[in-house]
Amino acid sequence: MDRRDDLIAKDSEPRIHPTAELKSCRLGRHVSIGERVVLREVDVGDFSYFERHSEAIYTSIGKFCSIAANSRIHALEHPVERLTTHKVSYRPNEYFRWLGVDAAFRERRREKHVTIGNDVWIGHGAVIMPGVTIGNGAVIGANSVVTKDVAPYTIVAGVPTRLLRRRFEPDIAARIERLAWWDWPPERLAKAIPDMQSLAIGAFLDRWENGAS
Numbered sequence: 300m301d302r303r304d305d306l307i308a309k310d311s312e313p314r315i316h317p318t319a320e321l322k323s324c325r326l327g328r329h330v331s332i333g334e335r336v337v338l339r340e341v342d343v344g345d346f347s348y349f350e351r352h353s354e355a356i357y358t359s360i361g362k363f364c365s366i367a368a369n370s371r372i373h374a375l376e377h378p379v380e381r382l383t384t385h386k387v388s389y390r391p392n393e394y395f396r397w398l399g400v401d402a403a404f405r406e407r408r409r410e411k412h413v414t415i416g417n418d419v420w421i422g423h424g425a426v427i428m429p430g431v432t433i434g435n436g437a438v439i440g441a442n443s444v445v446t447k448d449v450a451p452y453t454i455v456a457g458v459p460t461r462l463l464r465r466r467f468e469p470d471i472a473a474r475i476e477r478l479a480w481w482d483w484p485p486e487r488l489a490k491a492i493p494d495m496q497s498l499a500i501g502a503f504l505d506r507w508e509n510g511a512s
Contacts, residue, residue: 316351327362340409341372344417345481357409358427361417361435362481372427373413378404416451417481435476436466451476467500474504 311328315321319336327345332338334351341355344362349355355372366372377384389405391398411429415421419433422441433439433449440456440463449455452472454463467475480491494503494511 333368355413357411357429358413358415360415361419363418364415365420367421367423367425367441369424370421370426372415372421373408373411373429374426376408376411376429422456436472438466471500471504474508475500478504478508480507 309329313326313328313330313332315326315332316334316336318334319332319338321332321336321338321341323340324338325342326332327343327347329346330343331348332343333349333353336349336351337354338349339356341357342359343349344360344364346362347360347364347366349366350368350370352368353366353370353372355366358372360366360372377386378389381388387394389401392400408429413427413429414432415427416433416435416437418436419439420437421427421439422443424442425439426444427433427439428444428446431445431448433445434451434453436452437449438454439445439449439460440454442458443456443460444458445455446459449460452466452475454466455461456463466472480488483491491503491507491511494506498506
């Protein structure tokens with residue numbers, strides 16, 4: 300990191316609540332993990348945060364994502380084709396000696412990886428089903444169930460989700476994607492924040508596409 304970035308940015312170490320449970324996770328800079336969050340094999344990009352009581356497994360999350368309380372990413376799958384959907388068939392070790400975890404079923408779940416882009420807002424209590432990809436800048440409404448891919452810069456909600464509207468017109472969304480502001484160094488990002496607050500999106504893009512500093 301540039302020395303100037305050290306001066307302008309606060310401590311970039313992830314903040315993890317003592318009640319959170321993480322296993323085999325990778326956390327970026329300025330990541331925040333809230334109370335009783337449970338993460339398993341999850342990569343979390345810079346500046347993204349999980350609010351309390353959320354869970355995720357087998358997921359890649361981009362930068363600047365806002366994940367509200369009680370959300371569930373990569374919801375648990377049960378083997379409906381078997382005699383029983385109960386975990387006794389795939390986690391018998393919890394009940395019987397000398398019977399291990401069903402490795403094939405666990406790998407089946409891993410293969411249905413969830414991918415979440417940058418600047419995604421996942422609302423309170425939302426459920427993201429296995430195998431879903433959510434594009435950059437998307438918004439998932441509270442208590443929604445996402446069963447299929449979500450396009451970038453769209454707002455979806457419902458059970459299952461449906462498109463409510465686009466955040467921006469396609470040409471504006473494409474310009475934001477090209478700008479890729481989420482990859483800017485901290486010094487540039489800090490300088491841009493007042494313009495994020497005060498300028499309309501078109502004016503912001505006009506200025507920062509041309510190398511404002």
